[in-house]
Amino acid sequence: MWKDNNNKLEELYINFKKIKKFPTICPICKKDKSHIYMHIYDEKTRRGGLWIWCSECQTFLHGSIYVPDYWVNYPLIELEKLNAVPIYLEEMKDEIDRHTTKIANKKIFNFTIKKDV
Numbered sequence: 289m290w291k292d293n294n295n296k297l298e299e300l301y302i303n304f305k306k307i308k309k310f311p312t313i314c315p316i317c318k319k320d321k322s323h324i325y326m327h328i329y330d331e332k333t334r335r336g337g338l339w340i341w342c343s344e345c346q347t348f349l350h351g352s353i354y355v356p357d358y359w360v361n362y363p364l365i366e367l368e369k370l371n372a373v374p375i376y377l378e379e380m381k382d383e384i385d386r387h388t389t390k391i392a393n394k395k396i397f398n399f400t401i402k403k404d405v
C-alpha cells in the first residue's frame with residue numbers, strides 16, 4: 289500500500305541540484321530506490337505537479353507546484369494516466385530515472401560552465 293505525504297521526501301526536491309543519479313537514497317528507508325518526477329501542465333505559467341516516491345517503502349509525496357526552469361517533461365507521459373498516487377509513474381520508473389538523471393546532470397554541467405567563466 290502506498291503511504292501518502294511524507295514531508296521527509298521533500299528533501300529530494302530541495303536537494304535536486306546535488307543529486308546526480310536517480311534512483312537515489314530514500315530519506316525514510318535509506319534504500320537506493322527513490323524517484324522524482326515533475327510534470328508541467330501549462331508551459332506559460334509553469335504550473336504543474338510534483339511526485340516523489342520510493343519503490344521500496346512505498347512512501348510518496350504529491351503536490352501542486354510551479355515547476356522550476358530546469359525541468360523538462362518526459363515526452364512519453366500520458367497526461368490522463370497521471371494521478372496523485374504514483375502507480376503509473378512506478379511502472380515507468382526506469383525511463384523516468386534516466387530522464388531525471390539527464391536533467392540533473394545538465395544542470396550541474398551548466399553550473400560548472402558558469403563557474404569557470
Ligand SMILES: [Zn+2]
Binds near residue numbers: 314316317318
Ligand atoms: Zn523508502
